Structures are given as C-alpha cells and as structure tokens.
Amino acid sequence: MSTLAIHNGRVIDPALGWDGIADVVIVDGKIARVGPNEGDMVVEADRIDATGLIVSPGFIDLQTHLREPGFKHQETINSGTLAAARGGFTTVCAMPGTIPPMDSRSAVESVLREAEESALIRVLPIGCITVGRNGDRLAPAGELKSSGVVALTDDGKAVADPNLMRHALQYSTQFNIPIAQHPEDPSLVKGGQMHEGWVATRLGLRGRPASGEATMVARDIALAELTGAHLHVCNISTASSVGLIRAAKERSVNITTSVTPHHLNLTHELVAFNGSYEQINYRTNAKVEPPLREEEDIKSLVDALADGVIDAIATDHSPVSAMEKDIEFDLATPGISSIETAFALSMNLVHKGHLDIPTLIHRMTIGPVRAWNLDRQEGCNGLGTLMPGAVGDVAIIDPNLEWTVNSDLFASLGKNTPLNGKSLKGLVIKTIFSGEIVNDSTKEQVNASE
C-alpha cells in the first residue's frame, strides 16, 4: 500500500466547491481523504509540504498534439506527456492528425499501446470525423468509439461541406460522442497567414478574417440545432464566436467550447512588433491557427471564460521543429508549443483581476471533464475532482512564483513559443498522477533557467 500525504495546502476543488486549507491523502493511486489535518492521521506516508501553495485536481487538456505516430521529430507520446506533466496536466486528449490519422480501430489501438509504454500521464485519444481527415467520407464513429476515443474531430481542418457536417453530427448522436470542429471556413481563410487587420497590412501578409470563424461557428450551430448532436467548438478566437455561442447556449443548443491560453492573452501585434512600432518582425512562433486576434476579441473571450460560456481552457499544444519555424512566414508551420506555459499564461488573467483562481482551475479541471463527459471513460472515476475514490491526480501550484520562459528547457521537443524571454507569474511545482510524482519543478530548477 503506497500513501502520499499533501499537507497544509490551499485545496481548491471547484467541482465540490472546496476552497480552504486542508490535507490531501492519496492511497494506492486514489484520493482517500481530504480535510484539515487528515494527513497527520496517516502513520506511514510520503509527505509533501504544500504550505503557501495551491492544491488542485490535475489539469485536463481537451486538445494536445502528441504528434505520434508520424511526426516524431515534433513530439512523441513520451515527450509530450512529460511536457504536459510539467504544465500540471494529468490527462490529455490526443489530437488525431497523426500519420496514420486516427480514423480506424487499429490506429487508435496502436496509440493506446504506445501510451501504455511511454506516457507519463493519462492519454485519451480523439478520432477523426472523416476518413483521412479528407472531408469527403465519414470515418467509422462506432468503431472509433468502441476503441476508446472520447471525441471526433478533423483536427486543424474544418469539415467544409455543410451536408457532410450535418451527417457527421446526426450520426454521432447514437454514440453520444462530441463532434469537435476547428471553426475556420477554408474558403475565407485560404492562403491566410495571420489575423486580417492592420498588422497583416503592415507586414504585407494575407489575412484570415475574423468572419472566417464566425461563419463556420454560425453554420455549425444551425446544424447542431437541426440534429440535436453535441457540437464542441474548438479554440475560438473572436468576439463574434463568443456572441454566437452565448446565444446558442441561451436557447439550450447542445454546444460546448474551449479557448487557448494564447488566444486569451496575446494579440496579432505579437507577430510583428517587439515593444516599438518602428521595426517589424515576421515572428513565425506567433503564427497559429486560428490566428492571434485583437484586444476586443480578448475582452470577449475573457468575459466568456469568466461567466462560463466558455467551458474549458484547452492548450492546442502544437509542437513543431525549429526547421519548420525558421523559414519564410508563408511556409512556416502554424502552432505554439503551449502546454508548459498554459497555466502560467492563464494566471496572467488572474493577476490582472479578470478571473479568480477557483474559476481558472475550474476551466482546467472539471470544465473540460464535463464538456466531454470524460469521467465516464474507463479508469476516469471522479476525474477533475478531489472527491474520495477519484483518480489520484493533483497539481500543486505556486500562484505567485515568477519565472522566465526559456523554451530550451521545455520537456516538449517543440521549442516554438512566442513567449521566450517573457516573464510569467505562477508555476505548477509538482504534478501527481495516480499518486505518483511525475513532475517536480523546484524553485531552483526554474531559476536556473534564467
């Protein structure tokens, strides 16, 4: 019998409405007891002193690109899950845009086998909506569901054909599985390199208009209403998406949504500028799809995150190699290696007073779990909570620790972040998965990065 006692932290469990100083005791990989001085009752245990720290359920990410199989130069299941653990995550949903793509039982099972071997935390696979993510034929949703996928998405490609999308949604209802869409209309954003607006004009880059997202979100909401299916809108980035989803939720459409930490905090100006408007850059590390938008969009997104219209923060962790970024902007692979900075960047909203910590933790734990009913998966009992009997997944957080991002020190193979050299406040100090410590970033280690 192995026992881990976490003493004297500020235990926050938004699902159960807990917020107070308490001990958390994990026995044999499951939460056993939570309460003041509960740890002192345990005679033999490994102990962690969490005085002055926050103890939260481990984070859950709805959108992680682990890249394996097919793109092991960008990330592997091993490196990606280690990176996730560094970021406080204990469960990641793996995006299906691999080679081969996750459109068959054999593909999904091979990922689960590899995860069994080399993952440090829980990996829940996501399947494709269409065969080969080609947008012309439905992938076998029933087969995928029974092999363990938790949602279906064509990853960074939106299902463009409205009729096919209708059928995908309709068909999914028998399996009770969410259809997740990256909502950019391929025709409106074709060739677009960044947000359409004054920065793109200054750089001479082709833009991706905000309306490219709104039109797709509006269409999909209409189709979700038509079919009654569960639509999940991934990484929304615009104020108009927020408005459409808010209105849809008010009329009880079966819809959930998530947003990335970068879309909540960074604007399109980061692509071009570094403090002054005199000189420009073509910062490919800030190239991402959907693109970074404007202040007004951020305001809407933050409001929607705070009031619950946005269910979850999802990292859309997209590691790529240096070679794929140190290149002409038009040729650079979009994406940000975001999972190791996700919590700290999101904490920026707390430090600015836009969000309280329990709400932030909600959107990174029980929020994503409820969005996709992840606690109904095998071995996910009580996921996203600290209730006795739940999986023993915990993140121990120092909300005020300042550190400087240095992607050379990332566990992820993807060093692609626009945050290099930026100072962030808030760090996951320890991550515990099923009662085992899978990440231990002491203060000294972090400071060594500077």
Place this chain on the structure above:
Amino acid sequence: MTTEPIDNQLEDMSNALSKNQWNHHNVLDLDDFSHTEITTVLSLADRMREILDRRIPRVPALRGYTIVNLFFEPSTRTRASFELAGKMLGADVISVSASSSSVQKGESLIDTVRTLRAMRSDAIIIRHEMAGAPYLAASHTDASIINAGDGAHAHPTQALLDLYTMQRHVGDLKNKKVVMVGDIAHSRVARSDLWGLSKMGAQVVLCGPPTLLPRGLGVSERPEHAKNALPFVQIETDIDKALEDAHVVMALRLQSERQENGLLPSLREYAENYQVTSSRLVKAKSDYLLMHPGPKNEGIEIASDVARGDRSIIEEQVTNGVAVRMALLYLLSGRVEPTQINERTTV
C-alpha cells in the same frame, strides 16, 4: 576603359556622414528610415544621376565590392537596374535566378544566402514572392541585404526612386498631394511609397475599388495606442474625388489574376471606373506629374495617351532607379572614408 577619377562630389558626399545621416546595414523597407536618411539617399542619387548622364557613365567607386542579385521571382527592370547600378560603380555583379519551387523550403533561402556570403558576397539583393523573406535572410547573414520586392510587403528602392523623381520636379514634398490609384492591397510599391511619402511630409491618397484596398489603413481601424503604427493616409474609392488638386498621380499595375480570383467583375469594368485618363486628370493640378512603377498595362489602369503624354515621367523613373540604386549600394558599401575613396581612385 580607363578610370575616370571618382567625383569630388561623391567624395564630399561621403566625407562626413554622421550616424544620423546614414545608419543602415540593410535596406528592408522605408519604415525604419528617418527623413534625414532619405534625404541623404536622394542627395547622393543626384550625384549619381550626374554620373549617369556622362558619355561614359562609370566610376570605380565600388571596385572589389561583390553584389549578388538573388531573384526568386521573374523581373526584368528591377534586376537590370541593380545590375547596371553595380556595374557603373565598378562592382562585380552576378545574378542568380532561383525559383522557389526548386528551392522548396525556406531553409534553402537561408542556405543560399549563407553560401553566397561564404563566397564573399558583400551585398545580396533579394526579390521573393513571400513577404518577409529578406528579413529572414538578413537575420542569417552579415552581408547587406537589399529588399528588391517581397510579396505584397515592400519595395523600398522603388519608393526611393519615386521620391527622388518627384522631388526633382516639385522640390520639397511637404504637403504635396500624391494619389495612388489601383490595386493597393497587393502592391508592395504602394506600401513602401506610403512610408517614404509620409516621412517626407506628403499628403497621400489611396484610391481603388474596395476589394483592392487593404484593411487597417484607416486610423479608425487601429486601436488608440497603435495610431502611429501605419502612416496616415486618406482612402477614397471615387477616383474623380481622389484626383482633385493632385500634384502627383501614380497608377499601379493591375494583374489579371485579380479578376480570376473574383476580386473584380472584369478588367473592362475596372478600366471604366479606375483608369487614369486625360478627362479625369483635368481635376488634378495643371502641372501634375504622372507616374507608374511599371510594367504598365496601357488601356487598363492607364490610358495610352496619358502614359505617353507630356506630363508623364514614367521613363525618367526608370533612369532615376539606376541612380538611386547606385546611391544605396555606395552607402551600404560603407566606403565613406575619404581616404578609402582616394585609394580606389588611384588604381
């Protein structure tokens, strides 16, 4: 040909350039040029123009200086202009045509530039169909990079030659009304001209159909803190209004693919609404100047009689282009110490 002694004028010019007057290792766009630096280039271009007008337009000022034209896009005039500019100053110039399809990925742009530098190239002139490519190159080499046009982003040497040409005719550009008509959205010339003209204090009006105007140029389209992140400009979709009292009218090339991409109903309709014609030009100042960066489609963006008329300075732009590029190459070579110039002269 024997060496004609390098001009005293050139010597004066470069004698005592302060950082204030010239502080560039690369020429990527005019957004980071000061009014003073532009003036430096234009004054030196004037000396170069005098050299150009000689019977044998050649001085050995850049002997031993190696220039590579690295063009990823087909070009006749810009490439010839740089090549001649270099040769007239006695530099070694070679031209490399690289198609980006054969050079597949951007790593190769970096590789190519580094390779050319390893062969001791001093300046690399890059034209590329993708915005920002010269910036990428500049971050990987210590050779001087000159942007000869990158995607829809910038064409700073064209802008400098436009400024120089205008200035020769109207003098100080402050408060002069310059109207650019046409496909602003895809025009790197318009973007660089906009920077150059605004630094020189001109009043710029951009005119074109809404589908060919870029977003964000209007001040109201930018947040308060970014008001100065783009030059102030007036946008006008009505060409007759735009041309009123114009000192300079510049027609921009319209590419037929704009019609194919659905941005325009037809070239004929474009010509009806936006062609620069003599009847429209009556609204402009009587001594207006007509310009075009070329190559021009007569009968589409500009009427033939206007393009060849007596207010047209289109051909002069081409000549001045050589002079301006000579000036830039000379400045970038860093051969500003009079002693060095004397040394070269005595060869």
